[in-house]
Amino acid sequence: MKKTLIAAAVLLLSAAACTPGSDSPSGGTSAPSTVKTDAAALGDVQLTVWDQEVRGGQAAQMTELVKQFQAKYPNIKITRVSRSFDDLKTTLRLALSGNNAPDVVQANNGRSDMGEFVKAGQLLPLDEWAKAYNWGSRYPDSVLQYSRYSADGKTFGEGNLYGLPQVGEVVGLYYNKEKLTKLGVQPPKTWAEFEDALAKAKAAGEVPMQFGNLDKWPAIHVFGTVQDRFVPADKITTLAFGRAGASWSTPENTKAAETLVSWVDKGYFNQGFNGQGYDPAWQDFGKGNGVFLIAGTWLQADLQKALGDKVGFMLPPGESADAKPVVTGGTGLPFAITNKAKNADAAAAYINFITSPDAMKILTSTGNLPIADTSAQQAPPGLASDIFSSFGTAVSKEALVPYLDYATPTMYDTIGASLQDLLAKKATPQQFLTTLETDYSKFAGK
Template sequence: MTLRAVKKPVLTAAVAAASALLALSACAPGGGGGDDEGKEAQPSDIETDVASMGDVTLSVWDQEVRGGQAAQIEALNAAFEKKYPNVTIERTSKSFDDLQKTVRLAITNDDPPDVVQVNNGRADMGQFVSAGLLQSLDGYADVYGWDDRYPESVRSTASYSKDGKTFGEGSLFGMPQVGEMVGLWVNKQKLADLGLEPPQTLDDFEAAMKAAKAAGELPVQLGNAEAWPAIHDFGVAMNQYVPRDDTRALGYGREGASWTSDENVQGADLFKSWVDAGYLTPDFNAVPNDTAWRNFAKGEGVFMIGGTWYQADLEAAMGDNLGFALPPVGPVGEPAVTGGTGLPFAVTDASDHADAAAAYIDFITNADAMKVIQENGGLPVVDGDAGSATGVGAEVIAAWNGVTEQDSLVPYLDWATPDMSDLLGQELQKLSAGSTDTAAFLDALEKNYTDFTGQNE
């Protein structure tokens, strides 16, 4: 990425270091090629007969570490090795946060993995694409029929122009297994004790939080020590006022969008009002995310705003007492649900076994794999069957199917710029702690955004 001298983006220390690392990756052993584009296999050159490839060891890095996530990937890995005894999967599994911290180094070292799960956003996949560290999967999509298997709305979340500048269109650089959406996890018994139903509107939700607090209950469980979890609570607040198309423009980093519109001010003020009213966990910026969801599973909190990736663990602890509801619809008058896909599986540019790696990705994302994912409490990105699901899984799949049919999905706000994830998380901690106000908060986001879109032309 070439920066204009007169418009240099605001970079956190972590992102500055990552940018420096990627700039050096052109010279790193096994790395991609800086300004060079990553490899792209042509359909006529792709080998799909894995059994004839000889002995292959595939190094795979993933973040499928929670109960249901780990169970599905372990089952699929075992099935792949059984089908192809000549292939050994050398799996490295890390938590989301640990993967974020280490994957940059992993794909530029002397012995990089073949397959990695990569965050869709500009700070990760976008920078890796621009540095030539990931292979375009367009040829494999043609051979394996991925364009027919996954709708464009799904493929776009892992698509970039080959220079990494344009997000949401261009070449395919990853294939996800699961859908994701942020909604309301509900303690059904606590909600029933309050004489309430899952909220449908913003007024319903605020009345429920007020009633819970008055009854001595914690309205909304939140742990934000890592800074990113509150982005989801903030997103729900923003979606009450900001039109879907405006959120999409912001999330995909498109020039002309703005963080300082009247609707964004209303959304930020709403989030701050929830903090000030004591509706969220006390001192939530000091509470780790894992502590928070485990506390919710133990019965602390009427609601928890979070993604569908919590389903398996919460259901294991709460059983039939766990419910899931889509976020309420506010004055904007249209449903908007933050989400997209789980981290896509990508093939590194340095992989010596790209055809085997692509065959592996095809295997773990095919129709049979979707059944395994659903059986283990995951949300299949396609082919989910609410009728065959039980418990909260049926609620989640039905909600996902409705959201995708109604085109209600909006992207994660921290996808907007390469360093928006860090910046937004840090600024939200300051806003919730009272060390900044909503105007200064949004101004900081706006400056970062306009600096980036101005130099990304």
């Protein structure tokens, strides 16, 4: 991929003089007026880091980077606490309000997490460190916007910088090559071919699509993939960023909800999917059970290890083979500095280290998709090549749309619970969309 290609990705992903941790009049937390970047000269420091890099390739890259950081800066000791996405989301809010808050955390970009933490003054603006470390040379504004908020937490995508991500993400279709071959089916080039492949898999006694929705959030990605086929990309972006000017209660969104329900009616998902966890579902796919899996690129290393050359990855197809793709994606969870960090300069040095060009090489070698310097990496053949190519296509064609739970401070819970009800036939498509519209309109109307 060319650098211009990655620059397009980022295009799509479209300071008071106070001490760290002091409260600004707006209720946010002000950036320091001066910062230090010589980590070796900071004296003995202990940093507690919370992240959600628990799966194979994710854990491997963090383990290696922490090892290298401490070798380079023996004066800074890292205590790393690794939690699953769900555990981190559940515990982080309470931890940040306590007296023993971690120094560095991965915080979900959306308003329900990062936005609320910014509003409460619990994260430090990183703008002065961004200048000192020249992060803008590695991360264009179109990427950094996903970690920007106004100091009061109300405006998403503009304002101060509160985090820095390591990875890029695309939600697409993993598929079992052997099973498609046995079905006499090629990787689908159109949406109709995809649904036809699901039908053929069902008829042949296969599980057409592995899906585990006990955690509620996985359905957001599955619904988003269906929505991307029917709703204009600009409308999805407006909804996902919680901006006024769009509506959930439209014929296109109704069509998307009805399509998802039809997949339930046709038996395209595994039995008991609403009561199965996300990890058991993709692990089952990795054992050869299921033809397709809608999931993100973060599973690359684990599924490569489990299935080898039997697994492929592609962007969800459009109405026609040459249709411009629309795909859910963006950045991974950014790393942020809490307002109670014992040494914010050391925390910033850690974030700089794990997002450096050398770090991006380690991410690539451990089966991850780096968000910076992507074009400089050599993706291994097989699944990694599929994923790098898919990300490059999504970027070059300006095809990425944000995650739907970003929309409002309560949308993560609202859409997750509502999708469980929709899939369980406890709510009709119209009732489902009315619930989302109520949440969205209350926020976007303010």
